[in-house]
Amino acid sequence: MTDSIRISFEFFPPKTPEGREKLYKTREALQEFQPEFFSVTYGAGGTTRDTTANIVTGLRRDGISIAPHLSFGGDNEEIILDLLNQYREAGVDRIVALRGDMPSGMGAVAQLVYANELVAFIRRHTGDHFHLEVAAYPEIHPEAESYDDDIRFLKGKFEAGANSALTQYFYNPDAYFYFIDQCEKAGIDAPIYPGIMPITNFANLARFSRNCGAEIPRWLRYRMESYRDPEDIKKLGLEVVTDLCETLLEGGAPGLHFYTMNQVEPSAEVLCNLQFNQT
Numbered sequence: 584m585t586d587s588i589r590i591s592f593e594f595f596p597p598k599t600p601e602g603r604e605k606l607y608k609t610r611e612a613l614q615e616f617q618p619e620f621f622s623v624t625y626g627a628g629g630t631t632r633d634t635t636a637n638i639v640t641g642l643r644r645d646g647i648s649i650a651p652h653l654s655f656g657g658d659n660e661e662i663i664l665d666l667l668n669q670y671r672e673a674g675v676d677r678i679v680a681l682r683g684d685m686p687s688g689m690g691a692v693a694q695l696v697y698a699n700e701l702v703a704f705i706r707r708h709t710g711d712h713f714h715l716e717v718a719a720y721p722e723i724h725p726e727a728e729s730y731d732d733d734i735r736f737l738k739g740k741f742e743a744g745a746n747s748a749l750t751q752y753f754y755n756p757d758a759y760f761y762f763i764d765q766c767e768k769a770g771i772d773a774p775i776y777p778g779i780m781p782i783t784n785f786a787n788l789a790r791f792s793r794n795c796g797a798e799i800p801r802w803l804r805y806r807m808e809s810y811r812d813p814e815d816i817k818k819l820g821l822e823v824v825t826d827l828c829e830t831l832l833e834g835g836a837p838g839l840h841f842y843t844m845n846q847v848e849p850s851a852e853v854l855c856n857l858q859f860n861q862t
């Protein structure tokens with residue numbers, strides 16, 4: 584595996600001191616894969632604004648390259664600007680800019696701000712300070728009016744100033760390759776990094792996938808649902824996700840972005856299978 588493959592790891596902000604402690608250990612263990620950056624998600628509607636910022640500034644104190652996810656949620660421009668300044672002062676130089684979703688039950692409370700508008704807002708107020716990642720959907724965002732519209736809006740995020748994209752997870756590599764082709768045809772030349780979700784608990788994954796529009800191939804679902812032993816699920820999951828990553832990298836994907844769920848082993852095992860360079 585070459586050094587030019589970019590690896591990144593995504594965390595969510597833990598709610599408890601124990602969770603926070605575990606996250607620091609996870610971060611340390613994953614450091615051996617020399618990731619370009621770690622990222623920390625932002626609760627729907629801005630519900631983790633302070634916890635995300637605390638984790639991000641805490642990890643920055645260890646000198647880590649860390650990218651907070653950010654969306655307007657229900658917040659006004661002043662609050663977002665304060666947060667951006669706080670991040671800049673802490674030495675953060677990358678942000679994952681999103682529209683986000685509203686917390687369940689609050690769908691009609693506020694109008695969500697599209698990610699391209701957040702990207703433009705960040706550029707307007709902070710110039711080129713931040714490297715901006717945005718979200719991309721090889722299997723298309725569940726609310727998109729059409730395939731072409733979704734790609735057009737992704738292009739709008741790059742035109743507003745985004746530098747690269749991280750995708751929603753998927754298990755069908757053809758969906759990614761086709762998407763990349765269509766993006767190129769639409770004039771998008773920025774790198775689009777596939778999001779990788781290791782499989783550990785299939786019931787949770789199936790539920791989550793229904794909400795975010797990620798497709799689990801029928802053959803995989805059937806095999807997974809036939810297993811009773813969680814170890815069998817993990818074993819097949821590791822095999823499937825390793826094959827997926829191999830296919831993606833062989834097909835030219837510029838790197839891999841792992842949804843870690845704050846755990847070391849699921850992502851580390853895949854990277855070890857890929858014989859990814861370790862320090």
Ligand code: FAD
Pocket residue numbers: 623624625626627628652653679680681682683684696697698699717718719724725726727728732733736739740749750751752778
């Ligand atoms: P947008 O790019 O704004 O798109 C949202 C929808 O609107 C799409 O259907 C698009 O086609 C359409 N659209 C876009 N622009 C326009 C426009 N100008 N006019 C009309 N329609 C438009 N969620 C969180 O809450 N917190 C997180 O930390 C988080 N991290 C994520 C990380 C990654 C890598 C990914 C892939 C997703 C993440 N999400 C997160 C989920 C994401 O917030 C949701 O998928 C959300 O519904 C869309 O966010 P977006 O930034 O892609 O939105």
